[in-house]
Amino acid sequence: MLNFSFANSTQIHFGEQQISTLSSNIPTDAKVLVVYGGGSIKKNGVYDQVCEALSAHSWGEFSGIEPNPSYQTCMQAVELVKRDNYDFILAVGGGSVIDGCKFIAAAACFEGEPWDILAKGAEVNSALPLGVVLTLPATGSESNSFSVVSNKETNDKLPFATPLVQPKFAVLDPNVMTTLPKRQLTNGVVDAFVHTMEQYLTYPVDAKVQDRFAEGLLLTLMEEGPKVLADDASYEVRANVMWSATMALNGLIGAGVPQDWGTHMIGHEVTAVYGLDHAQTLAIVLPRMMAEQKEAKREKILQYAQRVLKLDVSKPEIAIEQAIEKTELFFHSVQMPTRFRDYQLGEEVADAIVTQLERHGMTALGEHQAVTLEKSHRILLQSV
């Protein structure tokens, strides 16, 4: 096991009717800016529940945070925060809204050009307190300190992280998933699955707890993922997917183990250039990343094959191929395509994305920094 420091201070309020806890979770003297996306929360009842819970608070709202939240939109919210002196941000949405709100919370307190937080890693010294009502389980952003924001003018999609934007609390009510479009459920399941794989499928360091927790999340997502897409999905299925997605990226399973994130780095560039959903890019890249890195990841792929996929690993080479194939089939089982051609993209992708990777300094990806631009190019070509 590697040395680590870990804490997760976000107070999770999980279950039915938990949105009502907002009334006591936000200081009564706070001036709250409720931030959300395209307005689906007004159709599914979440907005009404938030309004009711905030009836004793002073609050306003900002809508229009888009998928892959843009710097430009976030800065409009920052201006509103400054103009009207909001001092608490409540994100009501999925990972994009939460990521956007983390940037808003930091940028509102930043002296200088906020773009530098993303582009230059400028230090964040303070941020407004942030709370979350999660409407789409996927990214884990509701209980971590990471954020990814896009600049639509420059095709950049860049991350930042600071404990200062870790949400104070997150409300997770599985009932909010009832009206989600299937595409968003699919994205959520795949995103959580690949987050887990990025922290699990590397090389062994004898971290038995972390490995088994990761395997528990993978097993649960494989079991519940297809079920959550059914029209008659139960509350319990939704609850298991929602809690898995949060646990997949709250820092716990990655504490003390090597991490990969190569699939994510390549995927981010695909979203920036071609506009595919984040999870769509992960499902395309991961199987080819596994194949390209199958020697470096050999032991963990076999452990995954045995413990998660219940494959016979007595013939390792066959088991590894089966593990990769079954991973891709799992994505298909949750209605997720796994090829660029499914999005009318061809071999041109490889050159375009490698150019982007090079521009962003992503020339050595993965747990061993062994995925060179040449290997990324091959991964992309084989993903067509």
Place this chain on the structure above:
Amino acid sequence: MLNFSFANSTQIHFGEQQISTLSSNIPTDAKVLVVYGGGSIKKNGVYDQVCEALSAHSWGEFSGIEPNPSYQTCMQAVELVKRDNYDFILAVGGGSVIDGCKFIAAAACFEGEPWDILAKGAEVNSALPLGVVLTLPATGSESNSFSVVSNKETNDKLPFATPLVQPKFAVLDPNVMTTLPKRQLTNGVVDAFVHTMEQYLTYPVDAKVQDRFAEGLLLTLMEEGPKVLADDASYEVRANVMWSATMALNGLIGAGVPQDWGTHMIGHEVTAVYGLDHAQTLAIVLPRMMAEQKEAKREKILQYAQRVLKLDVSKPEIAIEQAIEKTELFFHSVQMPTRFRDYQLGEEVADAIVTQLERHGMTALGEHQAVTLEKSHRILLQSV
């Protein structure tokens, strides 16, 4: 899955040489009272590491916190804190020292009779900040808000809990386990195992993540427990046991699931009356609690049999008996006796402990509050 609220704010610093992080984890202007037990930390180098890390701090010390920390000893520390105006408590020890320090931290700020915190559940409104250097993995106290303190004059062993005594940080260096007596290692493994069982072996609520995390801890403790007792135990084995013990009672695996704790309630009384180590009592009671409650726990015992013990469950009645037997054999595998007679105690235990349970209102234990005094009596008799 049941509704839940969960957070764990304790910053874990895990690994080799992490004791040195004390220098930056405790505010430089704090006046620190270092609290420890019987002095083993002076022999194994931990005391010296703490001294070195605190070289820039103002600090003093209080030693003599005993196993099953006593109210009387803790109150001596409280007097010292008040007299010399300490404003930060650093617990250096195992669960007893940490539990004692939680009470010291709360009692030092309490207006009124501190015994009321334990005896009457008097509300704690403030507490001194608390940090931990863990020397014995077992109780999970290093990252939770629970404490159990004994009154040696009255034979009471009573719990209290408040987020105000949740440690700010906990340093977990597996190397501190190198010089631990085998009895303490045995206790730690059994304690962590039974903590997990208390939150797992109840009835199913379709909480797949929590179940699999608990199973991961049980599997790890069963694999690593016997190994950690060997003279040539590796760092990795120690690390896995240490992290399992913390995860077993930091609130995570118990969030959203029913919990039992009947074995603990009976065990506490056994320690109070007969002075057995906490874990020794758990190993005696748990197998009989499983047998007594085998119908109420039927589904989860079978899940445990299948997933943890890898038993054939096609004949459920046989599998249940085997699961109970193998649990007891696991305790033996870590050199832990499982009968009162191993401590020269006989049938007299049943009446004595039931009297204590009655006195403390423990008349209906377990996840269904179905373990009456009559059933507790039978469990105790069958444990002789």
